[in-house]
Amino acid sequence: MLDLLHEDHEQLDRLCARATTEPKASDVLVAMLARHLSAEEQYLYPAIHSVLPEGPEIAERELAADAELLVALRRLHATPADQAALHSVTERVRAHTRRTDGEVFPALRERCTDTELVRLGNRVEIARSAAPTRPHPGTPSTPPLNKVVDPAIGVVDKVMDALSRRTTWEEDL
Template sequence: MNLPPLPPVGGETSGRSIVDVLGEQHRELIKLTDRLTDPGQDDPRVASVLVATLSRHLSAEEQYLYPAIRAVVPGGDAIAERELAEDRELLTLMGDLERTGESGPVAAAVRRHVQADADELFPLLEQMVPAEDMIRLGNRVETAEEAAPTRPHPRTPSTPPWNKVVDPALGVVDKIRDMITARTTYMRDLK
C-alpha cells in the first residue's frame, strides 16, 4: 500500500488494524439492528443512532477500505464497485427508515453488508496487506469516522479524492443539525 508514514510510537506503528476497527463497528451495527427490530423496542432514538453510526461507518469504508481493496486485490475494482453500489442502496434505505420507520429492509441490508465484509473483504486484506499498513488504515478509518456525516447522503461522491473533501464538510453540517435538534447519534447515549 502506498500510505504516507505515521510517526511510530515505541518504534512500531501503534493502533488497531482496519479489520479490528471495522469488525468492532460491525458488531455495534448488528446490536443496533437487533435492538431496532425487537418487537418490544419503542425507543425512537435507536433508529437515529443506527442511521448515524451506519452513515459514519460507510463513509470511512468508502474513504479507506475500498481504495485499499482496489489497490491490492486482483479484480479489486469490480469488488469495490459492487460494494459501493450496495452502500448506495443502504444509504437510500436509511433515508426510508428515517421517513417511514420501516426497519426490516435496513436490518437485512446491514446484515448482508457485515457478512460480505467478514467473508470476503477482510480475509483478502489480511492476506495481501502488511500488518503495519493494516494498522495505518485502521487509524485512518477511526479518524475518518469521527469527521463523517451522521445522515445518509446517497448522491455525494463515494470515491477519493472527492469523498475525503465532501464527507467531512457534510459531517460538520450534520453535527450542527444534530446538536440543534438534540438528535442522539451514539450507541453509548442510549440507556
C-alpha cells in the same frame, strides 16, 4: 482497520436489533451506519481496489450496495418507526457484514502488512469522527471528492444533531 470495521459491524447488528423496540436506537443506527459507510468508502474500498486481484470488481459491487443502503437508510431516517424501512436496512447491513467479514477482510489480511492495516485503521478512525451522521445518497462515494465533501457535510450534520439534541452514539442511549 479490519478490526475496527468488524467491531462496527457487531455494533450495527446490535443497533438493528435494538431499533425494533427502542425508537432512539434508530437515530443511532442511522448515524453509526452513515459514519461507517463514509469511512469504508474513503479507505476500505480503495485498499480493496488496489490490493486484491479482483479488487476493482469487489469495490464496485460494494459501492453499488452502499448506494442502495443509503437510500434505505434515508427512508429509515425520515420515518424511524417504519418497520419495513428498518427491516430493509437490517437485511442490507447483514448482507454487507457477511460479504466483508467473510470474504473481503480475510483476503486483505493475507495481502496487507500489519503496519499498512494499522495506518489505514488510524485513517478510518479519523474519517468516522468527521463523517456525516445522516444519509446523503447523492454525494461522491469515491476519493478524492468524498474525502473533502463528507467532512464538510459532517459538520453541518453535527450542528443539526446538537440543535435537535439527536442521539448519535450507542453509549448515549
